[in-house]
Amino acid sequence: MRKGFLATAICMWMLLLLPLQVHATTVYENENGYQAIIVDEDKVLSELQTSKLTDKMKPITEYGNVAVIIKTDYEYSAYTYPQEYIIEQWGNESAIALAIDWKEKEFGYDSEGALRRYISDDKANTWRYEEEKYLDTDDYYICLAGMLEKIYGALEEKQNTGSLSDIGLMVVSLIIAMLVMYFVVNRSMKKHVIVETDWLEGVTAEQDILDFHEHLLHETKKLVPGSSKYQESVDDFFKGDNYN
Amino acid sequence: MYQCPNCNGNLKFNIKRQRMLCEHCNSTFNPNQFGDGEGAKQSEIEVTVFTCPQCAGELFTTDNEMAGFCTFCGSTTVMESRIANEKRPDYIIPFQQTKDDCKEAYLKLMKNAFFVPKALKSPEYIEGFRGIYMPYWIYDVKQEGELNLSGKCTTVDEDYLTISHYKFDGKLSSKYEGIAYDGSSALSDTLSRKLMPYKMNSVREFSPAYLSGFYAEAADLEADVYEEDVKALTDKRTGEYVKNYYGFDSYTIDTKDDAIVEQLGTTIAKKSQAMLPIWFVSYRNKDWVAYATVNGQTGKVVADLPVDLKKYLLCVILLAVPIYTVLSLIESVHTITPVFLIQIILVLSAMVALLYDAKVKQIVKREKLADDKGAIVAKQRQENTKVKKRKKKKSRLKRRKTWAIETIITGIILAGCFLYILAPVIEEEVLPLLEELPYQQMWEVLVLFAGALTVIVSLVSLIRSIGLKLWRFLPTPFFGLFAALVAIGMIVLQPVLNVSYYIGALLLGCVLIYTMIDLIKRYNIFATRRLPQFERRGGDGNA
């Protein structure tokens, strides 16, 4: 029953996509509803190449939607088109789109959602540069296949190291918690530690100085600079013989 | 054992009544009316001495009904007992806090000490509080020096600045009564100092009858051990008094502090031995023993506070959960790359290494300058009898001094090596970056700095531990050093596989967790005491 319904839905979907079919669009959809789309408007890929590319895209649909577009009449450029395409097609679902302008030899890439997190833009851009060179020799298939393989390789590694990365995060959380708790422990213990009191506290002490006398021994006087007498003495000095 | 003159029942000192109480007929007597044990000389009292077979700690009592476990090492083996004569103390402050008062005061302190092991709050443990009279030397000091000081006074009128030089004389009349120093090497000075003060005006003439129902510790230190300390203490206090004397208010005193002290004429007027009351219980762990003490007169509590590792870890896990949640949230927005993970852990490792080294430093400091004068004197006495040993010790002391210098030199050499190795990196990477200061590179510099810090600090901890032959302390800084080097290697060499970063990060992470746990153990070692090991004293020719 449900399978029949799904099949009908897919057929309806296919029908809706009929106008695109004119531009040679291949669609694959996995059980999670993630799609793989190839739009080859000018038929630059052979049928064999298209089916091989589809095979390479299928495993990527485990992580999200994936689209490959090859044409030349882009509104802006093949570099900006993937972003437009993803938003138009899937909103902010997990997705990857590759676009080739076979005339201008441009190769664009963009990603969204989970796939964007799995494959950093930095990484994707370095691959894009590596693959873009095949466009000069019209090796569109090699370019796309290479890119897809790299993407899938990274996803697979991510899959394998995903648990390691989680463990890593746990370890980091544990260490931070241990450091914080260590300070908490130190503080809470310090509150209860008694500091040494003055040793002479509680000791009977009496002090006095008996027969205290002061005796004046001698006095020295100095003129205060700036006072009137000081000025006089300065004047005397300059008037006197010393001046010569 | 003291018997009731009325009914021959047992007499015990009763704290509430401050008199000897007959358990049988409820009549009370003044303890001082009971003489010393028969056959004992006037200067000595006949007592039962208990010796701990484990640590050689000794306690005595006049109450032959008591049997004992060792209070100093917390051992549960029954102590060996024998009859002996002990020096008769001059004075005693009888217990004024009952055991119930003491338990209450202790529990009040412990109630809020959350991280303390539960065992330290258990009723069975608290029941173990035992009244012990600790021997103290009590000093009275007299200072009756002729004071001859000089000073000056400056006055300014319209034209002249007048400096008048004066001579002052007078006769100092100063006295201190009841300065107490603990006369037993079993009790550490820091502990006894914290238990102070005792109100010395409530001392009574000693009578052995006061000891019934309690234990006492024999004084194993001579009175002259502390004489210099007492003089220094009173010199300082009286010196301050003289300088602030009201007669000098309008003068500036020229006489130097040392010269004032010389004129004080400080003499020890009287030395006497007094027994001061302490409620005492100890908790034994594998490597350490924690003491809880309550001043038997004032009820002041001084306790060692170790940390319960299980409680600590439980709190850590409770705290780690929200931290992990937050980190996962961050991770879902910005991917935390394996390189970044290793960098974070390296930065954390610098903090951990610093904390660990600070604790090692504290422990080393305590081991070096054993904070107990009594223990030092006891050690010296032991050395006097064994000259060869002494020579060895002396050279070790010398070596310890050079350790500090060696540490600094090694640090400088290492820093130099590090700079030399990093020089090309600094030249190529760091210097041009200083012009722009981008975040990413600043972070990387911070990471490298943290890595270098971890390596250096771990090395310092290692050297410190080796310096004191604390072999048990060696593995932790060694692992830290190794893991930090691996992590730095990863960051510098940049292996291709992400997995290797993760392995490096996890290795360092696990070492850090191990270090933190070890740090709590070190914390406990510092917060408590080593298992005591006393030199057997008395009767061995050490008069």
Ligand SMILES: [Zn+2]
């Ligand atoms: Zn009676």
Ligand SMILES: [Zn+2]
């Ligand atoms: Zn013992």
